[in-house]
Amino acid sequence: MRCWLFWICLLLFVTGLVAVPGLDRANVRVADGFDHPVGKPNAEGYYMARGFLSYHPGEDWNGAKGGNSDLGAPVYSIGDGYVTFAMDARMGWGNVVLVRHAYVENGKTLFADSMYAHLNTILVRKGQQVSRGQQVGTIGTNHGMYRAHLHFEIRKNLYIGINRSAFAKDFSNYFRPGQFIAQHRRLPGAGQIASIPINSYKTDREGLPYPTAANSLKNRAQGDKSPSRGGTFRVNRFGDIGY
Numbered sequence: 001m002r003c004w005l006f007w008i009c010l011l012l013f014v015t016g017l018v019a020v021p022g023l024d025r026a027n028v029r030v031a032d033g034f035d036h037p038v039g040k041p042n043a044e045g046y047y048m049a050r051g052f053l054s055y056h057p058g059e060d061w062n063g064a065k066g067g068n069s070d071l072g073a074p075v076y077s078i079g080d081g082y083v084t085f086a087m088d089a090r091m092g093w094g095n096v097v098l099v100r101h102a103y104v105e106n107g108k109t110l111f112a113d114s115m116y117a118h119l120n121t122i123l124v125r126k127g128q129q130v131s132r133g134q135q136v137g138t139i140g141t142n143h144g145m146y147r148a149h150l151h152f153e154i155r156k157n158l159y160i161g162i163n164r165s166a167f168a169k170d171f172s173n174y175f176r177p178g179q180f181i182a183q184h185r186r187l188p189g190a191g192q193i194a195s196i197p198i199n200s201y202k203t204d205r206e207g208l209p210y211p212t213a214a215n216s217l218k219n220r221a222q223g224d225k226s227p228s229r230g231g232t233f234r235v236n237r238f239g240d241i242g243y
């Protein structure tokens, strides 16, 4: 008797436990593979000028003709996803687009953020769904700070946003972008919809949630090995310089 009530309560309880506390969610198309962000789909006409380094957890992509020859050239989303950040972050970053992707690997649904920085123009807005190969902006100079190039990162830690100095610049938080793309060109899951956590960044102008000790611990229990550094958000002008 009343057995169904017990099971409904249990289901609600378990659903509550699985959800990441304090984060909103959005539905997104599961990425069916990833392509390069320039010279789509294979980075044709571009070369990697700077790779993944201990102080530079991403890759810089330049046009083959060098200098500012790639200024204004298109930058593409590497896969289907959801725009979580699209604004001028200033500092060393300039115009930044961040896209959150859900993808299926070994039967598990995983998440990753792709970052496109120093853009000359931003062509998407926060909250927008994008497709693999959809243009999100153009290559820029971060307001004249650098010669034109794309600074590109792929993160496994969904809390980084533009607050890079608060997180270790290593493979606990990042993927090596070129390697990640090479290993994930075509994936299962086309046509599926996944629920992704959103609003996980703290920025200096939007006041979004930042991981508290409680939900950092929760994520670590779910396999997230990122350092649990919550607390006051501060911009480190040098640590957050984007190159």
Ligand SMILES: [Zn+2]
Residues within 6 Å of the ligand: 050, 056, 058, 059, 060, 150, 151, 152, 242, 243
């Ligand atoms: Zn860079």
